[in-house]
Amino acid sequence: xxxxxxxxxxxxxxxxxxxxxxxxxxxxxxxxxxxxxxxxxxxxxxxxxxxxxxxxxxxxxxxxxxxxxxxxxxxxxxxxxxxxxxxxxxxxxxxxxxxxxxxxxxxxxxxxxxxxxxxxxxxxxxxxxxxxxxxxxxxxxxxxxxxxxxxxxxxxxxxxxxxxxxxxxxxxxxxxxxxxxxxxxxxxxxxxxxxxxxxxxxxxxxxxxxxxxxxxxxxxxxxxxxxxxxxxxxxxxxxxxxxxxxxxxxxxxxxxxxxxxxxxxxxxxxxxxxxxxxxxxxxxxxxxxxxxxxxxxxxxxxxxxxxxxxxxxxxxxxxxxxxxxxxxxxxxxxxxxxxxxxxxxxxxxxxxxxxxxxxxxxxxxxxxxxxxxxxxxxxxxxxxxxxx
Numbered sequence: 001x002x003x004x005x006x007x008x009x010x011x012x013x014x015x016x017x018x019x020x021x022x023x024x025x026x027x028x029x030x031x032x033x034x035x036x037x038x039x040x041x042x043x044x045x046x047x048x049x050x051x052x053x054x055x056x057x058x059x060x061x062x063x064x065x066x067x068x069x070x071x072x073x074x075x076x077x078x079x080x081x082x083x084x085x086x087x088x089x090x091x092x093x094x095x096x097x098x099x100x101x102x103x104x105x106x107x108x109x110x111x112x113x114x115x116x117x118x119x120x121x122x123x124x125x126x127x128x129x130x131x132x133x134x135x136x137x138x139x140x141x142x143x144x145x146x147x148x149x150x151x152x153x154x155x156x157x158x159x160x161x162x163x164x165x166x167x168x169x170x171x172x173x174x175x176x177x178x179x180x181x182x183x184x185x186x187x188x189x190x191x192x193x194x195x196x197x198x199x200x201x202x203x204x205x206x207x208x209x210x211x212x213x214x215x216x217x218x219x220x221x222x223x224x225x226x227x228x229x230x231x232x233x234x235x236x237x238x239x240x241x242x243x244x245x246x247x248x249x250x251x252x253x254x255x256x257x258x259x260x261x262x263x264x265x266x267x268x269x270x271x272x273x274x275x276x277x278x279x280x281x282x283x284x285x286x287x288x289x290x291x292x293x294x295x296x297x298x299x300x301x302x303x304x305x306x307x308x309x310x311x312x313x314x315x316x317x318x319x320x321x322x323x324x325x326x327x328x329x330x331x332x333x334x335x336x337x338x339x340x341x342x343x344x345x346x347x348x349x350x351x352x353x354x355x356x357x358x359x360x361x362x363x364x365x366x367x368x369x370x371x372x373x374x375x376x377x378x379x380x381x382x383x384x385x386x387x388x
Contacts, residue, residue, distance in 0.1 A: 011133070011134055012130050012133065012134070015130060018126060018353075019126075019334075019349065019350070019353035020036070020037065020349070020353075023036050023337065023341070023347055023348075023349060024036070024037065024347075026338065026341050026347070027341055027347035030341050030342055030345060031345065032341045032345050032346055032347040033345060033346045033347065033374060033377055033378040033381060034347050034367075034370070034374070034378075035346055035347060035348050035366045035367050035368075035370065035374075035375075035378040035382075036347040036348050036349045036365075036367060037347075037367060038174065038241075038319065038320065038367050038369060039241045039242075039367075039369060040239040040241070040369045040370070041369075041370050041371055041374055042239065042370070042371045043239070044238055044239040044240045045238070045239075045280070045286070047280060048238060048240065048276050048277075048280055049276075051275065051276030051277075051279045051280055052272045052273055052275075052276040054275075054276075055271070055272035055273075055275035055276055056272045060271050060272055060275050061271060061272065062271065063267065063268050063271065064096075064268040064269065064271040064274055065268065066259075066262075066263055066267055066268050067091075067094070067095050067096065067259065068094070068095060068096025068097075068247070068268070068269065068274060069096065069271070069274040069275060069278060070090070071275075071278040072096055072274045072275075072277055072278035072281075073090045073091075073094040073095075073096060074090050074278075075277070075278050075281040075282075076088075076094050076096075076247055076249065076281075077089075077090050077093075077094055077249075079281065079284070079287070080219055080249055082284065083215075083288075084217060084219035084220045085219075085220070086219040086220070086225050088249045088250075089252065092252045092255060092256075093249055093250060093251060093252055093255050094247065094248075094249050094255075095247060095248050095249075095250075095255060095258060095259060095262060096245065096246075096247045096268075096269050096274060097245070097246045097247060097248060097262060097266070097269055098244055098245065098246075098265075098266040098268075098269040098270070099233070099235070099244040099245065099246050099269075100202070100204045100231050100232065100233040100235070100236075100246030100247075101127060101246070102244075102246065102262070102265060102266060103229075103231045103246050103247065103248040103258075103262075104127060104128070104131065104200065104202060104231055105127075105131050105261075105265070106248075106258050106261045106262040106265060107200050107229045107231065107248065107258050108128075108131045108132055108135060108166070108200065109131070109134075109135060109261045110257040110258045110260060110261040110262075111165065111166060111198050111200075111229070111254065111257060111258070112132060112135045112137045112165055112166055113135065113136070113137065113165070114135065114136030114137060115136065115137065115163065116135070116137040116138070116163055116164075116165040116166070117137065117138045117139075117140050117161060117163040117164045117165065118132045118137055118138070118139050118140065118164075118165065118166040118167070118168060119140045119142060119156065119159055119160070119164060119166070119167045119168070120132075120139060120140070120141060120142070120167070120168035121141070121142050121143075121144050121151060121168075121169075121170070122141040122142070122143050122144065122354060122355045122356065122359070123144065123149075123175055123176065123351055123354030123355055123359075124141070124168075124170065124354055124355075125170060125174055125202065125354075126353070126354065128168050129141065129356055137165075138163075139356075140159060140164075141355075141356055142155055142156065142159060143355075143359065144176065144178075146313075146324075146361045146363065147313050147322075147324065148178075149173070149176040149178045149313075150178065151180075151184060151187075153184075153187040153188070153191065156187075156188075156191055157191055160191065160195075160197070164195075164197055165196070165197060165198065166197060166198045166199070166200055167188070167192070167197060167198075167199055167200075168199075168200045168201075168202065169188070169199060169200070169201045169202065169218070170201075170202040170203075171201070171202075171203060171205075171215075171216070171217065171317070172203075172205040172206070172208060172209060172215075172316065172317025172318040173317070173318060174204075174205070174318055174320060175320050175322065175349070175351060175354050175365040176313070176315075176320070176322060177313070177314070177315030177316055177317055177318050177320050177321050177322065178315075178316055178317070179209060179213065179215070179216065179316045179317040180216050181216055182216050182220075182221075184216065185216055185218075185220070185221045185224055186221075188224060189221060189223040189224050192224075192227060193223065197227065198227055198228070198229065198254065199218060199224060199227050199228040199229070200228075200229050200231070201217060201218040201224075201228050201229065201230045201231065202231050203215070203217045203218075203230055203231060203232050204231065204232055204233035204236045204246070205236055205317055205318040205319070206232055206237075207237055207287045207288065207290040207291060208236070208290050208291055208294045208317055208318055208319055209291050209316065209317040210291060210294070210295045210298060210315070210316055210317060211295070211316065213316060213317075215317075217230060218230050219249070225251070226251055227251075227254075228250065228254075229248050229249075229250040229254055229255075229258060230248060230249050230250065231246065231247075231248045232246060232247055232248070233245075233246045234246060234247070234273075234277050237287050237290060238277070238280070238286070238287075240273075243270065243273045244269075244270070245269045245270060245273050245274065245277065246269075291317075294319050294368070294369070297319070297368040297369070297370070297372070297375060298315055298319075298321065298368055300368070300372060300375050300376070301321065301366065301368040301375050301379055302321070304375060304376050304379030304380065304383075305323070305379045305382060305383065307383050308323075308379065308382050308383040308385065309325065309328055309383075309385055309386070309387060310323035310324060310325055310364075310382065310385075311323065311324040311325075311327060312324075313363070319367055319368055319369035320365050320366065320367055320368070321365075321366055321368065322351060322363045322364070322365055322366070323348075323363065323364050323365075323366055323382075324361070324362060324363045325362055325363070325364070325387060326361070326362030326363070328387040329362070329387040329388070330362065331362075331387065332350075332352075332360055333350035333351055333352050333360050333361070333362060333363060333364055334350045334352060334353075336350070336364060337349065337350045337364055340364075340381075340382070340385060343385075344381040344382065344384055344385055345381055346378045346381040346382055348364040348365060348366055348382075349364065349365040350364055350365075351363040351364060351365055366378075366382075
């Protein structure tokens with residue numbers, strides 16, 4: 001008997017393999033220097049590894065409490081209060097997740113419903129819009145104008161409708177390296193005042209802010225904290241992106257809904273890693289030094305690119321910066337990236353990959369989350385790039 005093949009309508013049309021996978025495979029084939037991936041190529045602190053080992057040896061290898069190991073939730077609450085002056089209840093307002101990405105999915109899935117609209121800003125991390133669409137809602141991208149990539153709050157005001165139920169914020173911003181100011185927070189608060197709009201604030205680079213600027217996250221603003229789910233990442237903070245542990249904090253009314261979704265995705269994040277993070281975070285310097293650490297790398301990359309044909313866009317946070325070549329060529333950024341891999345042996349990411357409509361600003365994204373030798377060798381290769 002001939003069986004009829006099973007077919008299904010796609011929930012994510014026009015979604016294929018991500019540019020990161022494509023660039024990664026091309027880079028491997030050409031053995032290119034990796035300035036593309038937002039992941040450190042250097043080792044984490046050996047004390048963290050020892051902490052995981054101790055946890056495993058002490059038989060902390062079974063499920064953790066669903067919302068996270070209690071001591072780790074305490075450490076998170078202490079950190080947020082010490083850094084931002086905001087108090088979150090350990091039992092009802094702090095959630096440890098299996099990666100920041102999972103926290104983002106849980107939050108959007110919990111708070112966004114079919115027919116809703118979600119405002120976010122492009123260029124953007126590539127998961128926001130697909131997750132919104134999976135809820136039967138409509139993502140509304142607003143473009144940040146190059147080269148400053150600042151939010152136009154008048155445009156936000158004009159875009160908000162009765163269907164707007166969430167605004168997604170990312171600061172420090174991937175891929176542009178821009179950060180929000182206190183004035184930006186005041187504008188956002190004014191726009192959302194007396195509405196039921198929730199804020200999803202992706203703050204995974206919260207400790208990577210440069211030039212002695214403060215991180216102006218939602219927890220630092222009383223009005224915004226009351227309507228925000230704030231998401232962060234142990235992987236980004238402690239150079240262990242492969243461990244896949246993140247967290248979020250939010251007022252109980254919002255957190256209750258997020259937890260309802262989260263419990264069916266993973267139930268609990270990896271237990272030994274949670275024990276290690278809780279022990280490691282006893283010393284606040286494990287995360288407070290991060291801005292200075294990465295500022296050295298940012299400055300080293302800028303210095304090393306001084307003789308390159310690119311114009312460097314200032315980076316105020318994260319571990320990315322943008323390089324522009326539009327003054328030399330109108331070549332597509334994706335073609336430039338491919339050519340740099342093949343001809344110069346260095347991998348970057350086209351900025352157009354961060355837009356749903358592939359907007360091409362003639363810029364590429366560089367990651368300086370690398371050891372100094374890789375930064376220098378990658379920049380030296382880029383200095384040899386030619387544009388006809």
